[in-house]
Amino acid sequence: MKLLGLLAGCALMAGAASNDTFLIRDADVYPVTGPMMQGVSVLVQDGKIADIGARLTAPKGIRIVEAKGLRVYPGMIDSATELGLQEIESVRETEDTGEIGQFMPQLRALAAVNPASEHFPVVRVNGITSVMTYPSSGSTGAGGGGGGRFGGGERQFISGQAALIHTDGWTWDDMAVKPYAALHLIFPAMPRAGRGGVTGNPDATPAAVAGGAAGGAAQARQAYQTQIDSINQFFDDARVYQKAKAANLPGFRTDLKFEAMIPVLDGKVPVAISASRASAIHDAVQFAGKQNIKIVILDPHDLKQVAAELKEKNIPVILGRVLALPEYEDDAYDSSHTLAAEAYRAGVKFALGTFGNEFVRNLPYEAAAAVAFGLPYDEALKAITINPAQIWGVADQVGSVEKGKWADLMITNGDPLEIQTQISHLYMKGKEVELTNRQIELYHKYLNRP
Amino acid sequence: MRIAIAALLALAPLGAQTVAIQNATILTVTHGTIKGSILVRDGKIAEVGDKVMVPAGATVIDATGQYVIPGMVDAHTHIAADGGVNEGSISDSSMVDIRDVLNPEDIALYRALAGGETTIHILHGSANAVGGQCVTIKTRWGKDAQGLIFQGAPPGIKFALGENPKRSGNPTGRTATGAAPTARYPATRMGVEDTIRQAFTDAKAYQAEWNEYRAKVARGENAIPPRKDLRLEPLVEVLQGTRIVNCHGYRADELLMMLHVAKDFGFKIDLFVHCLEGYKIADEIAAQGAGVSTFSDWWIYKVEAADAIPYNAAILAKKGILVSLNSDDAELMRHMNIEAAKIMKYGGLSENDALAMVTLNPAKQLRVDKWVGSIDAGKDADLAIYDKYPLSASAKVLKVMIDGTVYFDRDKALADNIKAQQDRQKLIEKEKQNQTRQQPARRPTV
Numbered sequence: 062m063k064l065l066g067l068l069a070g071c072a073l074m075a076g077a078a079s080n081d082t083f084l085i086r087d088a089d090v091y092p093v094t095g096p097m098m099q100g101v102s103v104l105v106q107d108g109k110i111a112d113i114g115a116r117l118t119a120p121k122g123i124r125i126v127e128a129k130g131l132r133v134y135p136g137m138i139d140s141a142t143e144l145g146l147q148e149i150e151s152v153r154e155t156e157d158t159g160e161i162g163q164f165m166p167q168l169r170a171l172a173a174v175n176p177a178s179e180h181f182p183v184v185r186v187n188g189i190t191s192v193m194t195y196p197s198s199g200s201t202g203a204g205g206g207g208g209g210r211f212g213g214g215e216r217q218f219i220s221g222q223a224a225l226i227h228t229d230g231w232t233w234d235d236m237a238v239k240p241y242a243a244l245h246l247i248f249p250a251m252p253r254a255g256r257g258g259v260t261g262n263p264d265a266t267p268a269a270v271a272g273g274a275a276g277g278a279a280q281a282r283q284a285y286q287t288q289i290d291s292i293n294q295f296f297d298d299a300r301v302y303q304k305a306k307a308a309n310l311p312g313f314r315t316d317l318k319f320e321a322m323i324p325v326l327d328g329k330v331p332v333a334i335s336a337s338r339a340s341a342i343h344d345a346v347q348f349a350g351k352q353n354i355k356i357v358i359l360d361p362h363d364l365k366q367v368a369a370e371l372k373e374k375n376i377p378v379i380l381g382r383v384l385a386l387p388e389y390e391d392d393a394y395d396s397s398h399t400l401a402a403e404a405y406r407a408g409v410k411f412a413l414g415t416f417g418n419e420f421v422r423n424l425p426y427e428a429a430a431a432v433a434f435g436l437p438y439d440e441a442l443k444a445i446t447i448n449p450a451q452i453w454g455v456a457d458q459v460g461s462v463e464k465g466k467w468a469d470l471m472i473t474n475g476d477p478l479e480i481q482t483q484i485s486h487l488y489m490k491g492k493e494v495e496l497t498n499r500q501i502e503l504y505h506k507y508l509n510r511p
Numbered sequence: 512m513r514i515a516i517a518a519l520l521a522l523a524p525l526g527a528q529t530v531a532i533q534n535a536t537i538l539t540v541t542h543g544t545i546k547g548s549i550l551v552r553d554g555k556i557a558e559v560g561d562k563v564m565v566p567a568g569a570t571v572i573d574a575t576g577q578y579v580i581p582g583m584v585d586a587h588t589h590i591a592a593d594g595g596v597n598e599g600s601i602s603d604s605s606m607v608d609i610r611d612v613l614n615p616e617d618i619a620l621y622r623a624l625a626g627g628e629t630t631i632h633i634l635h636g637s638a639n640a641v642g643g644q645c646v647t648i649k650t651r652w653g654k655d656a657q658g659l660i661f662q663g664a665p666p667g668i669k670f671a672l673g674e675n676p677k678r679s680g681n682p683t684g685r686t687a688t689g690a691a692p693t694a695r696y697p698a699t700r701m702g703v704e705d706t707i708r709q710a711f712t713d714a715k716a717y718q719a720e721w722n723e724y725r726a727k728v729a730r731g732e733n734a735i736p737p738r739k740d741l742r743l744e745p746l747v748e749v750l751q752g753t754r755i756v757n758c759h760g761y762r763a764d765e766l767l768m769m770l771h772v773a774k775d776f777g778f779k780i781d782l783f784v785h786c787l788e789g790y791k792i793a794d795e796i797a798a799q800g801a802g803v804s805t806f807s808d809w810w811i812y813k814v815e816a817a818d819a820i821p822y823n824a825a826i827l828a829k830k831g832i833l834v835s836l837n838s839d840d841a842e843l844m845r846h847m848n849i850e851a852a853k854i855m856k857y858g859g860l861s862e863n864d865a866l867a868m869v870t871l872n873p874a875k876q877l878r879v880d881k882w883v884g885s886i887d888a889g890k891d892a893d894l895a896i897y898d899k900y901p902l903s904a905s906a907k908v909l910k911v912m913i914d915g916t917v918y919f920d921r922d923k924a925l926a927d928n929i930k931a932q933q934d935r936q937k938l939i940e941k942e943k944q945n946q947t948r949q950q951p952a953r954r955p956t957v
Contacts, residue, residue, distance in 0.1 A: 151813040179811075384849075384904075386842045390618045391935055393928040394625045394845075398907075419812055426849060429904035479903055480852040500810075504822035504858070507790045508829070 081108040081468070081491030084119045088128035088472065092462040093135055093446045103133060105468040108491030112464060126472070126486065134442075134477055135461050136190025136469035136489065138225075138449040139424050140379040141359060141414025144181065144194045145174030145226065145233070150418075159197045160221065164295050166321035168221030170196040171240045174233040180418050182498030185228040187422040188477055188484050190469040191238055191459055192228060193379075193414070193449070195245050195333075196221030218292055220245045222321065223333060225453050227469075229489050242453045243333035243357060244325050248348075249288035250341045252281055289344060296352045300326055331355040331454075333379070339363035346370055357452055360416060362388050364400055368407035377410035377452045380444075382420070383430040395434055401444065402435030412449035429478040441478065467491070529557075530915060531565040532896070535574035540581055540863065540871045540885040549579065551892040554915035559886055572910070578901050580866060581885050582629025582893030582913060583847050584873040586804040587757070587784045587837030589634060590619035590844070591648070591659070597636030598643055599679065602696060602706050605668060606741040607643035609633050613656040619841040620659075624650040624919050626845030627895035627908045630661060630874065630883050634784070635669040637759040640676045640697060640706035642669035644745055645757060647877050649893070649913050664879045667755035667781075668745050672765035674815050676703050704768050711776045714746035721747075755781045755877060757804075761815035763791035770799050782876050784837060786827075787819035793830040802876045803827050804837040807853040824868060825858020835873035852902040862902055891915075 085103040090113060092098070102119075104112040119125060148155035157173045174194060184192070197220030223243045230236035299322035305313050306323075324330040334356050336345045342361050349356040358371065360381040371378065385397040393399070404411040413428060415421050428441040436444075450460025459469050468491035475482035487494045530551040537559060538544050547561035550569070565571065589596045593614035598604040613633070623631065629650055635643030645667035648659040680698025685691065697703050720737040727734035748754035756773075758780050760766045766783055770792075773780050780801040783789060787810070789796060789803050796803065805827070810819035828834045836851060838844035851865040874884025882891045892915040899906035911919035 149811055149814060149817060183810075384842065384846060386622070391928075391931055394622050394924060395907075419810065420808075422808070426904040430846070430849075433899075433905045433907040478905065480849065480856050481902070483856070500820040500822065503790075503818065503820050504826065507793070508822075508826050510791075510794070 080493065082106045083124040083126055083491075084117065085126045085128050085133060085470075085472065086119070088131050088133045090133045090462055091442075093442055094461040094463060100129075103462065103468075103470070105470075105488070105491045108468055110462065110464055110466050110468050113462065128472055130474075131485065132473050132475065133462060134188075134471050134473060135446045135459070136471055136487070137188050137424055137445045137477070138191040138193075138412070138460065139184075139189055139415055139421050139445070140193045140412040140449045140452070141381070141416045142192045142194050142421050143418055144184070144192050144228070144421065145176070145178050145236075146170060146194055146196070147418055148175070148178055148180070158195065158220075159217075161217075163217055163291075164219045164318060165196075165217070165221050166219050166244055166325070167317040168196050169224070169240070170194050170222055171224035171226065171233055171237055174224070174226060174236065176230055176233055176236060179499055180421070181228045183500060184421045185487060185489075185494055186484065186496045186498055186501070187425070188471045188473075188487060189228055189421055189424055190471075190487070190489050191225060191449075192421065193223050193225050193242060193333075193453065195223045197245055197247065216249075216288075218247055218249075218288070219295070220247060222330075225455060227489050229492075229494050238459065239453060239455055241324060241330055242455075243331050244321075246292070246332050246334045248334050248336040248341050248345045249285050249292075250336070250338055251285050289348065293348065293351065296322070296326075296354075299323075325354055326352075328353075328355050331357050331452075333357045333359050335359045337362040339366035342367045343370065346374055346376060349376070350374070359414070362400075364407075364409070365403050368403065368409050372408045375410075377412070377448075378404060379414045379449075379452070380404065380411050381414060381416050383413070383427045383434075398430055398434035401431035401441070405436055405440050410448060410452065411444055412452055413444045425478045426480055429480075432478065438478075528553075528915065529566055529569040530572060530892075530912075531563065531569045532572045532574050532579060532894070533565070535577050535579045535896070537886055538578065538580045538862075538866055538901070539887065540867050541887055543863070549886065549892075549894065551894075551912070551915045554892055556886060556888050556890050556892050558888055572896070574896055576898075577909065578897040578899065578906070579886065580627070580848070580895050580897065580901055581870040582883065582895050582911060583627050583869045584630040584835070584871075584877065584879075584884055585623070585628050585838050585844050585847060585869070586632045586782055586835050586873040586876055587634055587839045588623070588631045588841075588844055589636065589839065590623065590631070590841050591615065591617040592633055593617070595636075596634070597638040599636070599638035600695075602639050602676065602679075603641040603710050603742065604635070604639050604643050605641050605710065605743070605745045607635065608646070608666075609635055609643060610646040610660070610666070613646065613648070613659060615652075615654060615656050615659055619844075620650050621652045621919075622841065623844045624652050624911055624913075625908060625921075625924065627848060627897075627911055628844055629893040629895070629911065629913050630877070630879060631844070632667060632755075632757075632873075632877055634667070634757055637669070637671035637675040638679065640671060640703045641710045641746075642671055642759075644668050645755070647879060650918070651913055652918055661879060661882075663882065664877060665753060665755055666745075666748075667757055667877075668749060670707060670756070670758040670769070672703055672758065672760035672769060673700065673762060674813060675759065676706075700765055700768070703765070704772065707769070707772055708775075710743075710746055711750070711772070714743045714750060715776065717743040718747045718750060749778050750776065752778065757782045757784050759784050761785050761787050761819075763788040767792050767795055770795055770801065773801070774799065781878075782835075784839070785816075787816055787823060789832075790820065790823045790826040791818075793827050793832060796827070797830050797832050802833040802835070802872075804835045804873065804876065806839070807836055807850040808857070821853060821857035824854050825860050828854075828860060828864060828868075829858075833872055833875060834868055835876055836868045837873070846904075848897070848901045848906065849904045852904070855902060865902060 090098045101115050102117040143158045146157045222241045225239040225242040226236040299319045302319035334345045336342045358378045361378050387396040432441045447460040450456040470488045472486040532549045548563040550558040550563050591614050593612045598607045632647045634645045647661040647664035679695035682692035782802050782804045784804045786803045786805050808821040847869040851869045854860050854865045871884035874880040894912045896910040897906045909921045
C-alpha cells in the first residue's frame with residue numbers, strides 16, 4: 062500500500078513537470094454537449110481532460126490555473142479554410158491551393174501546410190484551435206475554376222485530401238488532427254443564365270461547362286451530364302482497382318490516385334462536395350447514393366430547396382459565411398444571415414466555415430450573426446465546436462469539454478460569441494499557447510513609438 | 512419673410528409628420544447613452560431625452576427594449592455607381608465625376624440601408640494616382656439619382672497611392688491582338704508622387720491665371736478669361752479647401768509622401784482611406800491634422816496589406832487623429848456596427864469612441880456633422896433602431912429612418928419579399944410556358 066502510494070506520487074510528479082498537466086480551478090465550464098457547470102475544476106493530464114467536477118482534489122504539486130468568475134469553452138473549429146496553404150492571396154509564390162489536374166485525390170493538403178504561416182497565431186488568439194484546410198479553394202462553390210486555381214488546364218473535379226489540423230505546432234505532423242479528413246470534390250454545375258459564367262466565381266467562364274451557355278440549354282445540360290458521368294466513371298474505375306488489388310491479380314500495379322480513393326470507397330473518409338445550387342446539391346446526393354459513399358455538402362446556398370432531402374439522407378453541410386451578400390438581387394436582404402436558422406429548422410446537421418483565410422478569426426462573430434437572425438444560441442455554439450468534430454469524425458478527440466478528450470480549451474471572461482469578450486488562456490492538447498502574434502507585437506511597438 | 516414662407520410650404524408635404532420613438536436606449540454619441548424618447552418633427556430631431564412630451568397626433572414607435580443609434584455614415588463606398596468606378600485609361604482623371612453615374616436602383620443601396628447606413632460617400636476607384644470626383648449621398652431607397660444627393664455636402668476627390676495606381680505601369684499578359692500591352696505611367700511609387708505633384712503644379716498655375724484675370728477685371732481692365740480646364744478645376748477647389756480630399760494608401764512610406772505633397776501645396780487631407788500602416792506614422796498624420804478612414808481587421812489580401820493590424824484604428828485614435836471605419840465593400844457596409852465593436856476589442860476603445868467611428872467621425876470628415884452623425888436636437892432625423900445592444904454581432908436592425916421618414920422596416924421588408932418571391936415564381940412559370948410554345952420555331956434548320 063505504501064509502495065503504491067509512492068509510485069502514484071512519482072507519476073504525479075512526472076505529470077506536474079510536463080507542461081500539459083494542470084488544474085483549472087473554480088471555473089464556469091461550458092461543455093457544449095451538456096449544461097453549464099458552475100464553479101467546477103478541470104483536471105488536465107498529459108494533454109487530455111482527466112476529470113471535471115466540483116470537488117476535485119488537486120494532485121500534489123500540480124500547476125493551478127485560477128479561473129474564478131471565468132469561463133471554460135472548447136476551442137473553436139472552422140470547417141472551411143486554406144490555412145497554411147495560402148499566405149497572401151495575390152502573391153502566386155505564397156499560394157499552394159488549386160493544383161492542375163481533373164482527378165487529383167492523391168494530393169495531400171497536410172504536407173503543404175506551412176506551420177510558420179502568420180495566419181495561425183492570428184486565428185488562435187481568437188480561440189480557433191482547429192481548422193479544415195482544403196487543397197483547393199472551397200469557396201469556388203458550384204462552379205470551380207478552370208483547371209487549377211490559376212487556370213490554363215481542364216476543369217478540376219477532385220482537388221485532393223483536406224486535413225483537419227490544429228492551429229499550433231512545430232511541424233505539420235504535430236498539427237495534424239486528422240490528416241485525411243475529407244476528399245474534396247467540386248461538383249459540376251449548369252451555367253446560370255444572365256450571370257456571365259457558372260458562378261459568381263471570377264475565375265469561372267461559360268466554357269467551364271464544355272459547350273457553355275452559347276450552345277443552348279440542351280447542350281449545356283448534356284455537357285453537365287457528361288461531367289457527372291466522368292466523375293462516376295472515375296469512382297467506378299477506382300472500385301475496379303480496389304477489387305484487383307484485393308484479389309492480388311497478376312500484373313497489378315500501384316496507382317496513387319486510386320490508392321487515395323480506397324478509404325473513400327470503404328466509407329472511412331467522407332467526400333466534401335462543393336455544391337451551391339439546388340440542382341447540383343440534388344445531383345450530388347444522387348451521386349453519393351449511387352456510389353454508396355459518405356458526403357458532406359460545402360457552401361449550399363440553395364439549402365432551403367433541398368433541406369428535406371439532406372435531412373432524410375442524413376447528409377451534413379458546411380455553411381459559408383453568415384455575413385455574406387444574398388445570391389440574387391431579389392432574394393431577401395438577410396437570406397445569407399438566415400441560412401443557418403433554416404438548416405436548424407429543417408433538421409439538417411451543419412457546421413460553419415469562413416471559406417478563406419482572412420476572416421477565420423471572425424468565426425464566432427459569424428455564429429453570433431446567425432443567432433441575430435433566428436438560430437438558437439446553443440446551436441450556434443455547436444456549429445463551431447461539437448458539430449464540426451462530429452462531421453469530420455473526431456468527436457472522440459475534440460469539440461467539447463468532456464472527459465477523455467484533448468484539452469483544446471479556452472478560458473474567457475464572457476460569451477465567446479460576443480466581440481468584446483477576451484480570451485485569457487488557450488490550450489491545444491493541454492499545451493498553453495501564448496496569446497500573441499506579429500500584429501500584437503506591432504501594436505505595442507508602434508503605440509510606444511518614441 | 513416671403514422667402515421663409517415659401518420654404519416652409521415647400522417642406523410641408525414631406526416633413527410635416529411628427530414621430531416619437533419611445534422607451535428606447537439611445538446611444539447619442541455626443542452626450543452619452545440615455546433611456547428615453549426621440550421626438551422627430553419635419554424630418555429633424557426636435558427633442559431627445561428621458562422626459563419628452565409627445566404631442567397629440569404624433570406617430571408613436573414603441574422601442575421598448577430596443578436601441579437607437581445615429582444612422583451610420585460610411586466615408587468609403589463604391590456602390591450605386593453605374594458602369595464601374597475607375598476611369599483607368601489615364602493616370603490623372605480628375606475631370607470625371609461619380610455624380611454623373613449615380614444609379615439609384617443598385618440593390619446594394621437598399622442593403623446598406625437595411626444595415627443602418629444612412630449617409631455614404633461614393634468614391635472613384637484607385638486605379639489612378641489622381642482619381643475622379645466623389646459624391647456624398649443618403650441611402651434614400653426609392654428616390655431618383657437627384658433625390659439621393661446629400662444637399663449641402665461638399666464634393667470630394669480621390670487620390671491613390673501604391674500597388675493599384677502603379678499596376679497599369681506593369682501590365683502582364685498579352686492584348687487581344689497578341690501584342691505586348693502598353694504600359695501606363697506610373698509604374699512605381701516614385702512615379703505616383705510625380706503624377707500627383709505634376710497635377711497640383713498645373714493646378715497652381717491655372718489658379719494663378721484665373722486670379723490674375725479676376726484681378727484685372729476687378730481693376731476694370733479689359734481681360735480675356737483663361738480657357739476653362741475641367742481636369743484642373745477640382746484640383747483648384749482642393750487648393751481652396753472646398754473639396755474633400757480622399758487619399759487611398761496602405762504603406763507608411765507612401766502615406767508620408769502624400770503628407771509632404773499636401774504640405775508643399777498647402778492643402779489638407781480629409782481622409783486617408785485604407786491607411787493600414789497609418790499606425791506607423793501616427794505622429795506625422797496627427798501633426799498635419801489629416802483624418803483616417805480604415806478597416807477594422809482586413810489584412811493580407813495583398814502585399815501592402817501584410818502589416819495591417821486590427822489595432823490600427825485604436826492607435827491612431829489614441830494619438831489624437833480623427834478616425835472612421837469604412838466599408839469599401841457592399842457586404843461589409845451592412846454591419847458596420849460589428850466593425851465598431853471590434854475596435855473595443857482590439858485596443859480597448861470606449862463604446863462611445865468606437866460608435867463615433869461609424870457615425871460622428873466620418874460625418875466630420877465628410878463635413879456633414881452639422882446635419883448627421885449624432886442624436887442631437889436640430890440634426891436630421893437619421894436613425895437606426897436595433898433589437899439588441901448594437902455593438903455586437905448578435906444584434907440586427909429593425910428600422911431605419913432618414914430625414915424623419917422610415918425607409919426600412921424589417922417586418923415590412925420580410926412581408927414584401929414573400930410577395931416578391933411569389934411574383935418571381937409566377938414569371939418563371941410564365942416564361943416556361945412561353946418557351947414551350949416557341950419550341951418548334953427554334954428548331955435547327957439543318
